[in-house]
Amino acid sequence: MQKFLFITVLIITCAACNKKTVESTGFSVTTDKDAYALADTIRFSFTGNPYYLTFYSGEPYHKYEYNDRVTADGVPQLQFNTAMTTGSQTNTLKLLVSTDFSGVYDSTNIYQATWTDVTSKAKLATNSTATDAGVIDLSQFITGDHPVYVAFKFTGTAGSAQRTWTIKSVALSNVLADSTTYSLLGIGESTAGFKSVAMKAPGVAWTISTSQLQIKGGTTTSSPEAEGWVISKPLNLKKVLPDTGTPLKNMTTTLASFTYIYGAPGAYKATFVAANINRYDAKSEVKDVDITVQ
Incomplete structure (x- = not known):
């Protein structure tokens, strides 16, 4: 009887094993x-x-x-357009890139980071006509481990009307040798892609929407000195899908x-x-x- 039970259990066990195994x-x-x-x-x-x-x-x-594959060697290309109105102050917008920013979006951490000025690579507007910045190659900032951050910095001096800047069509892509293109950053991400930090005059700060980044400086001769940053999310310039x-x-x-x-x-x-x-x-x-x- 015990032998019969043992054989029965063995058969049931083997059958269960077979059900767990799939065929090729x-x-x-x-x-x-x-x-x-x-x-x-x-x-x-x-x-x-x-x-x-x-x-x-x-x-x-x-x-x-x-x-x-989640990363690949390519060329990180940044594109955007700008328009400028009001005031007469010059050199009030800069394009900056950091590879050591901590990711804490406050004045202390922004000032502690190293920011490389790449404004000269972009064509900026000189009036209210939207101006394409061109294709800006950020290959020099490809790093092994630390994320990269892209920032627009606005400054306005006291004593005269300050500028208003509008930035649209912001897009950063990793473009591979076979022309496949992977989005790294886009204006449509809105506050998920960018953060605004007012550094001096509290009322002068970048506003962020799904269509544009904009900052309005003071409009009178009594306007205080202003400085505002808008900084991207952390970026891996080699990222692909x-x-x-x-x-x-x-x-x-x-x-x-x-x-x-x-x-x-x-x-x-x-x-x-x-x-x-x-x-x-x-x-x-x-x-x-x-x-x-x-």
């Missing part, structure tokens, strides 16, 4: 040919029925080899083939990731198909 996907993929004309419909034919199937076309932003794939199926569906049209000539490595997954086990296979579009 048995997945493969083929195409009719390797080269296609532009705008041809390419049919990828499948064998096997994996629980999940994801497609990476091999086009920019959709390459499997970069599916877990992982490339993404397109989910084609899950456990509830079957799929014998898939069609795709490439939008530009080139050599592509189409990648399919097949996976069988449950809470206890996972098995996956990665299959590449080289495609030439002429």
Whole structure:
């Protein structure tokens, strides 16, 4: 009797083990040919029925080899435009960059940081006409560990009407050699991307919205000395987003083939990731198909 119970328990245990283990996907993929004309419909034919199937076309932003990449060497490019009104004071706006700012947005920490003046790299407005600053290369500030901060500093001297500055279309991007571009900072981030610090005259401070940064200096001859900073969030100038794939199926569906049209000539490595997954086990296979579009 005890022997019978032991065998029964063993069978049940083994059955439970089998339920926890998934089978290999048995997945493969083929195409009719390797080269296609532009705008041809390419049919990828499948064998096997994996629980999940994801497609990476091999086009920019959709390459499997970069599916877990979060940094890449590129050129950090800053762009914005400015407009200036009121007053006659000169040299009242500066563009600054720091690699050692503490991230504490107060006067003490701002003054303790080292700020490099890169205003000369930008074309600033001389009147109320919006002026593009140009493309400003910040490659010299790429650091290994410490984040980078970009700031606009306004100053106004006492005794005369001070300037009003409006900055729009602020955008900082990491541009890679293959022309893929990743946003690092944008005006649309509003107060999530920028913080304002009034250093002297409390009433003279940058206002931040999803469309612009603006500071209004004093408008009379009795206006006190003013200084206001608007500083970006911490920035990793090498940041990118992982490339993404397109989910084609899950456990509830079957799929014998898939069609795709490439939008530009080139050599592509189409990648399919097949996976069988449950809470206890996972098995996956990665299959590449080289495609030439002429």
